[in-house]
Structures are given as C-alpha cells and as structure tokens.
Amino acid sequence: MGIRCGITSRLTRGAAEAAPLDAATAHAQVERRWELFLRWGPYALLGFTAVLLVATDGFLLTSTAERWAAAALVVAGFALQVWWTLVSPRHSAGPSTAGAVYYGLRWAIAFVLSWLNPFAAFYAVLGYFGAERELPRRMVPVGLFGTAVTIAGSQSGGFPPEGRSGWLLFAAVLAVHIALIYVFGQLAAYEEKRATVHRATIAELEETNARLQQALDENAALHAQLLVQAREAGVADERRRLAAEIHDTIAQGLTGIIAQLQVVSNAADPALAEEHLNRASALARHSLGEARRSVQNLGPAALEHHALPEALKQTVTEWAERTGVRAQFTVTGTAEPLHDEIEATLLRIAQEALSNADRHAGAARVGVTLSYMAGEVALDVRDDGRGFDPSPSSRLRSSRGDPNAVEPCSGSGGFGLDGMRARAERVAGAVTVESERGRGTAVSARVPLLRHDQ
Ligand SMILES: Nc1ncnc2c1ncn2[C@@H]1O[C@H](COP(=O)(O)OP(=O)(O)O)[C@@H](O)[C@H]1O
Ligand SMILES: [Mg+2]
Known part of the structure; x- marks a missing residue:
C-alpha cells in the first residue's frame, strides 16, 4: 500500500517492457530517488512551512505565545529530522521502533503546527509518504488516519472546527481523505501484484534466455565437431577412392603387362613375341590414360564414347x-x-x-x-x-x-x-x-x- 508502491511499479514496468534485462537497474534507480526524497524532502517541506508561517504571521498567529510555540515546534521538527537522518540508515531494512517514534513525533509536531496555522498542513502531508517504511504494518492505517485528520482539519478552516457546520465540513473532508486513501491503497496493491507477476515473468525470460544461450553454445560446439568429422570422413573417402583408382588402373595394367612380358620371354616365335609386346605396350598406354583420367576424377575412357x-x-x-x-x-x-x-x-x-x-x-x-x-x-x-x-x-x-x-x-x-x-x-x-x-x-x-x- 502507499503511493510509493504504485509509482515504483509503474516505472519498473515501463523499463522492463523496453528491455527486460534492465528492469533490475530501473527498479534500483527508483528506489534511490525515493531514498533521496524521504531523506531531504522533510527538510524542504518544513522549511517551506516555516516560510509560510512567517508570511502569514500577521493574521494567523495572534499571540506571542503562539509564535514562540510555532518557532519551538519548527526547531523541534528540524532536530527530529536531523536525528532521523542520522539513525535511519541503520533501520533501512524496514519498519522499526525508531521509525514509529519518528513518525509519531513528526505527526504530533505537524498536528499542533496545523492547529496554530493551517498552512502547516504542507508539512503534515509527509505522513502519507513512507508510512509503510517507518511504521509496523498494523500501525500504518492509524498513521494514515492521523495524517488525514490533520490535513482535513486545515482544509476545513483550521482546528478546532467551529460550530456544527464546521464539524460537519471537517467530517466530510476527512471522509473524502479516507476514501482516497482506500482507493489509492487498492490501486497500489493491484499495481504491486502486477509488478510481482511482471518481475517473475522477467526472471523466467532471463532463465529461458540463459538456457537458449546454453543450447546455442552446445549447438555451435556440435557443429564444429561435425565439421571436423565431415572433413575426416571426406579425407578417408578420398583415400578410398584413390586407392581403388590406383588398383583398378595402374595395378591392373601392370599385372597384365607382366603377364604379356612373361609370354614374350618364353616365346621362341618372333611373330608371337611381337604380338605380345604390342599387347603389353597397348596395355601400358591404356593404363596410363586411365591413370591420368582418374587423377582428374574422370570416368573410364571406355565410357566416353x-x-x-x-x-x-x-x-x-x-x-x-x-x-x-x-x-x-x-x-x-x-x-x-x-x-x-x-x-x-x-x-x-x-x-x-x-x-x-x-x-x-x-x-x-x-x-x-x-x-x-x-x-x-x-x-x-x-x-x-x-x-x-x-x-x-x-x-x-x-x-x-x-x-x-x-x-x-x-x-x-x-x-x-x-x-x-x-x-x-x-x-x-x-x-x-x-x-x-x-x-x-x-x-x-x-x-x-x-x-x-x-
Ligand atoms: N575369381 C576368383 N577365382 C579364384 N580366386 C579368387 C577370385 N577372385 C578372388 N579370388 C581370391 O581372393 C583374393 C582376393 O582378391 P582381390 O581382393 O581381388 O585381390 P588380388 O586380386 O589383388 O589378389 C585373391 O588373391 C584370390 O585368392
Ligand atoms: Mg583382384
């Protein structure tokens, strides 16, 4: 609940849609801005209130006692804020007793100041911010109600309300404040829920991305391995082809030539010897031609024509x-x-x-x-x-x-x-x-x- 959550989740969502992986950065940035506002905002609002008190002094603060009281309250407010600035870093984890004391005292100062001068309601507005951080969960509605009372009082003409109509007006303004707190609270809760779902989706997306990247890496490694295997298979295939070519051209030819020459060496008849010599040289020519063709990866010469x-x-x-x-x-x-x-x-x-x-x-x-x-x-x-x-x-x-x-x-x-x-x-x-x-x-x-x- 609280205005802070609504704004935080809207900003987070916008950033997440633009680039899911930047969502965490955007969230941290919004958090930092809120820290800054909660740290220095109260000084600014209290200072602004003090200026208003001085500016409206003539007709709203009537007695010297009231002026002293207002001045003392402003000083007390600053002192309280300085104390909180010093101790709050220690309680940044969440609501604490120190936070509740700070919230309560600030509310009291703002209430009395608003009683003295309704313009002090600018300072009281702080009660709407940071209630969830400073107060224990069950005290948050009480804190918001107290703040609504202070602001409704100043908006309906200042404390105490005058007469029956004054009280009626105060009650009506207070009712509007409570209704608005309720509506904004619901909206913030709804936004928070959406932001949670969104964050979960982003986390899931990141995980899917990581898995996808891993699958891609594995795929690339597999591809490289396949390339190596394909190259090796190609080399083995080519070796087989060349071995077969050498065997079927040169080896076969030489075998035939040797057979013919053996006949020649045993032949007594010169005509027979010449015939086998001719066959041997024809075989040699044929084998040479075939060997040349196989080097060029051509088919057998007999199939050419x-x-x-x-x-x-x-x-x-x-x-x-x-x-x-x-x-x-x-x-x-x-x-x-x-x-x-x-x-x-x-x-x-x-x-x-x-x-x-x-x-x-x-x-x-x-x-x-x-x-x-x-x-x-x-x-x-x-x-x-x-x-x-x-x-x-x-x-x-x-x-x-x-x-x-x-x-x-x-x-x-x-x-x-x-x-x-x-x-x-x-x-x-x-x-x-x-x-x-x-x-x-x-x-x-x-x-x-x-x-x-x-
Ligand atoms: N038609 C065949 N008749 C008898 N033996 C054969 C025949 N074909 C092959 N062989 C036998 O098989 C073996 C292997 O043949 P092969 O692989 O062609 O080698 P190579 O012819 O170089 O000896 C031959 O050495 C031979 O013993
Ligand atoms: Mg053989």
Missing part, C-alpha cells in the same frame, strides 16, 4: 582375346542410359572381376551379364575356375565407415574385392561374392537404377 552395354562388351571381348578364355556377354531387360557414376562403378567392378578370373581362377569360361530391372541394375560375373573361400571375416568385412579399409584386406589378396564393395556402397549398392573351391566364382553387384538425367 559408348554407353555401358557397349563398353562392357568391348571390355569382355578384349579381355577374352588377351587371356584366351572363352567369355560371353549378355544384356537382359531394357538397356537405358545410366548416371555416369553408376556406369563407371559397374564397369570398374566388371574389370576387377575379370582381372581376378584371369589371375586367380584358371577358368575356361566366363559369363558376364548386365540386367536392367525395375529400380535396379545387376552385374554378374561368373567363372568356372578353381574358386576360393570368400568366408573369412577379414575378406567379407565391409569397407564402409572404416578408414582402414584402404589397406589390403587379407594376407593373400590385394584391394580388389574390398574395392568393389567400396565402389558399390558409394552409390548405395552392394557386392556379393559366392565361391566354393573347385566350383567357380560368382561376383554379383547390385546398384540403384539411376538414369542419366537424374
């Missing part, structure tokens, strides 16, 4: 001529242009499977089938060679997400089978190898049917 079925047909034919193994190439389903990456993947897998059939299988016949199905393309390379056991876990290990997968996967083999799997997985496909000793090998790659324009 032909679609996958023709490129595969050519690869199978050339392989059969070079190795002397009977090979058959078949296409099932309706052939359609595929995405470059898909075509390159299937061609590289076919080349590696054929290379394995040549080097490890000792096969008499090889069959290569390209099947276009709904949503999927399959490439099967079967040989009737000696077969092998593809079951050891190291050989079947998937290379996906394993940065070490660029290493040769088994003591006996190289990068071929793992490279096939890695290539297929890069385009969301898969490779399965079925083989049994003495019963040949079937390599099957399945990849999504992604058309050229997709």
